[in-house]
Amino acid sequence: MSTRSTPRSTLSSTAPAAVRRRALDGLPEIDRPTEVSTTDAQALSTALFTRLESLEEGTPEHAYVRNTLVELNLSLVKFAARRFRNRAEPTEDIVQVGTIGLIKAIDRFEVGRDVEFSAFALPTIVGEMKRFFRDTSWSVQVPRRLQELRIELAKAVDTLEQRLGRRPSRAELAAYLHIGEESVAEGEQASNGYVARSLDTPTSDDDSALTAGARRLGEEERAFELIDSLESLKPLIAGLDARDRTILALRFGEELTQAEIGERLGLSQMHISRLLARILDELRTGLVEDHDSPRRAAAG
Template sequence: MNLTSEKEYEKMDVKELFKVFSEDKSNTVVRNILIEKHLYLAKILSKKYINKGVDYEDIFQVASLALIYAIDRYDISKGFEFSSFATPTIVGEIKKYFRDKVWTLRVPRRIQELSKKISNAKIQLEQDNKKSPRPKEIAEYLGVTEEDVLEAMEAAYGYQPVSLDMPSGEESEEKDITLGDKIGTEETRFGEIEQRDFLEQFMKTLNELEVKIVIGRFFDNKTQSAIADDIGISQMTVSRLEKKIIEKLKKEYNKAV
């Protein structure tokens, strides 16, 4: 039976829709209806991964794309329910997203996989021994070296970054100090001090007339004519001496750097 009306498709049950879709994969109307009817799977599975350092909307988007992928690949003739087929596909894509995309630092796949095993081992060992396991105990349990465990545990900090607004310590005197407060900043004043020291040394190489011109032009912001009147020389002489001073300053500065 050929149905072309969207309303008629919506009246069909899921199995009928999948049968139609299996016969014609280009039927976007049926495909969209199947997606809408099964979005609840993406929502339920996405909520299991809330509070793991990623926004729910991002996880849901990954789950939704995985759902569409599952719908396209589902074969109703196999006899099993779609939800049983789609769930592992969606969960697998979400885990892959966390593994490949979420780590703040680019950590080798080997370390990422070991970090997951360490997390599971911690839970098991804590249950068995009623205490938090040491790295050596975890290494023995997993059959790896202690160095590998320590490397993976350190790399795990790249999975979910710590906010710079968090308190820097538990001491009472540091309760109002955040991690961000302890991050050093570049001290621009050092450059100013170096420049001031260079200029002071350079001024010592000038004669009295040259010093008056430098102070008048670059510290008092006077014109060449005003300086010429103050000193009692021509404006042309001030201009010539100024150019000479600037050339000398450039040479001395190039030597210094």
């Protein structure tokens, strides 16, 4: 990672006092941006983004405000990195790469958009991490087509296993992806080119066969694809019953495994798996209907 660099947590504080005063133009100076609470960081970021738009790019003042925004929002990078905590790559490297994504998001963000910066930035941060894994995680050269097929297979296995309650056959995978069984076999072989992990690596008891393999290959929790719509999810989650909200909080707040959640609630791991799949499907459906409703109203 020697070729990649990211701002140090104290970078904004190294700016001369005169530059800080001109940059902030009356806004309060933040002594320790990385220690600010999430709620305060959101409010401060909004004000700083407004100020950033009025500053000329390339000036010391612009750089100071930009660096402060990076430090204020580093918690987003750390949050995104947690889902990849079982990867072989050092966490420090993942955070550095994610910080590059954060900087890109800051440069592209527009205050006038009706969206919180966290919801806007997380997909960019995660995308930067995924590109890093894609470029570094293959122990032998594998064509991009097969790399992408491996990812699609991992997703299909996870979906079908939850639907069927067992490991899907090669024929079932082929039918689900609308490809030939030969292509499925080719994709499975491509997985052998991925960085190997020790067979002694412990697995949680909710890691069954191919699903466990998918997680080790970098497959992320299906729910994280909903991160783009954090604001839209809030009322949908509020409409869930208490048990469903508890399951979501345990899985994505406390990051418990399905088996650990089952122990808390007195349910089997398979039951928790099915409940999670149902809850996520309901949230996705709710998002689609919510996004479609303005278009239906306009058409009417």
